[in-house]
Amino acid sequence: MRVLSLLLLVFLFGPAWAQPPSASASPAEHVHDEHCEHEHELTEEEILHRHHQHGQEEVEAGSEYTSAGLHAQVENAPALYKFMIRESNSEPFRLKGQSVLVWRDTAVVCALNLVIIFWFYRRRQ
Amino acid sequence: MILKIYYLSKLYLLEQIRRQVHLVTLFLAVILLMLPAYVNSFSLGLSAFERVAKDFGLTLISFYAVAMAIFLGVTAVSSDLERRTLYPLLARPIPRWAYLMGKFVGVLVVLVSSVLVLSCCLMLSIAALAKFADGQLIVVALCYALEASVLAAACIFFSTFSSPPLAGVLGVFLYFVGGLSQSFISFFLVEDRESPAVAMLARGLKMVMPHFDLFRVKNAVVYTLPLEPAYLLSITGYALAWMLLFVLLAERVFARKDL
Numbered sequence: 001m002r003v004l005s006l007l008l009l010v011f012l013f014g015p016a017w018a019q020p021p022s023a024s025a026s027p028a029e030h031v032h033d034e035h036c037e038h039e040h041e042l043t044e045e046e047i048l049h050r051h052h053q054h055g056q057e058e059v060e061a062g063s064e065y066t067s068a069g070l071h072a073q074v075e076n077a078p079a080l081y082k083f084m085i086r087e088s089n090s091e092p093f094r095l096k097g098q099s100v101l102v103w104r105d106t107a108v109v110c111a112l113n114l115v116i117i118f119w120f121y122r123r124r125q
Numbered sequence: 126m127i128l129k130i131y132y133l134s135k136l137y138l139l140e141q142i143r144r145q146v147h148l149v150t151l152f153l154a155v156i157l158l159m160l161p162a163y164v165n166s167f168s169l170g171l172s173a174f175e176r177v178a179k180d181f182g183l184t185l186i187s188f189y190a191v192a193m194a195i196f197l198g199v200t201a202v203s204s205d206l207e208r209r210t211l212y213p214l215l216a217r218p219i220p221r222w223a224y225l226m227g228k229f230v231g232v233l234v235v236l237v238s239s240v241l242v243l244s245c246c247l248m249l250s251i252a253a254l255a256k257f258a259d260g261q262l263i264v265v266a267l268c269y270a271l272e273a274s275v276l277a278a279a280c281i282f283f284s285t286f287s288s289p290p291l292a293g294v295l296g297v298f299l300y301f302v303g304g305l306s307q308s309f310i311s312f313f314l315v316e317d318r319e320s321p322a323v324a325m326l327a328r329g330l331k332m333v334m335p336h337f338d339l340f341r342v343k344n345a346v347v348y349t350l351p352l353e354p355a356y357l358l359s360i361t362g363y364a365l366a367w368m369l370l371f372v373l374l375a376e377r378v379f380a381r382k383d384l
């Protein structure tokens with residue numbers, strides 16, 4: 001019980017013990033700032049052209065940020081992922097009108113119950 | 126006769142309290158009370174936090190219910206046989222079916238009350254952060270309790286003719302094969318693996334087993350979809366029919382047992 005309590009404590013407070021982010025900018029932020037400063041020097045047309053090129057590259061690379069890229073990613077996804085997408089899409093329709101099928105199955109099981117009960121009483125007599 | 130079943134189930138309940146089974150429930154209840162706050166520290170928004178907490182919490186409850194159903198169902202009769210406490214009971218004017226029924230009602234009470242306590246804990250902890258108590262959580266948890274009750278009845282039946290470990294394995298097998306959804310079989314066995322023979326075998330096995338996937342309505346509460354009362358009523362009837370079938374079968378085997 002004590003070990004379990006200890007494990008629970010680690011599970012609960014583990015993330016809180018993790019190092020807080022440092023005050024200085026991270027390498028990723030630093031690169032992003034440089035990128036922004038460089039963009040200020042470019043003209044509007046050049047920026048638009050660069051963004052368009054970037055978008056084209058993303059589509060070709062199958063990036064998840066574009067619809068074409070997302071489609072490509074889903075096509076290449078593992079089977080379990082594909083199945084989960086299909087299940088989540090069909091979920092609202094799964095419950096609709098299924099009660100009739102459940103009642104049909106219930107009737108079959110009830111018939112089986114009656115057979116067993118009759119068989120039981122016949123053997124008793 | 127009803128009084129005899131009542132006393133037997135009460136006896137079983139007291140025995141479980143002495144075995145401190147409820148401590149497991151309390152342990153999980155503490156986890157479920159803290160879970161939403163823990164998820165909240167990682168989530169990006171309120172809706173995401175609610176969904177993740179509900180999904181994870183209900184999954185925990187379902188696993189707990191299934192584990193308890195297998196454990197309680199397997200040990201209900203076999204522990205009495207091992208400790209020889211069954212013989213003085215059967216020496217009294219108690220029919221064997223009443224003994225089995227008493228045990229099953231006792232298991233049912235332990236399962237349903239545990240699931241109710243856990244779902245209330247989850248609902249309260251989510252409501253404390255989201256400022257909205259979702260009553261559907263309890264309905265979905267009760268569906269899991271129905272699923273677990275059918276499994277417990279099956280395990281009691283298995284334990285009447287086999288050893289407890291074998292009965293447990295049979296219970297796990299029943300849970301996995303009976304829980305396969307039709308879409309799962311058609312996707313993984315037909316479309317993805319292209320093995321129609323295995324799919325046919327799985328479908329054939331599933332036809333003679335309880336369809337546990339019918340009780341899993343978790344997505345309705347996670348994605349705030351409406352739950353049809355007609356559907357809930359139908360799965361309750363379905364679960365009761367299967368429970369009765371397993372108890373009747375268990376009685377047939379237990380009545381013939383040479384004790």
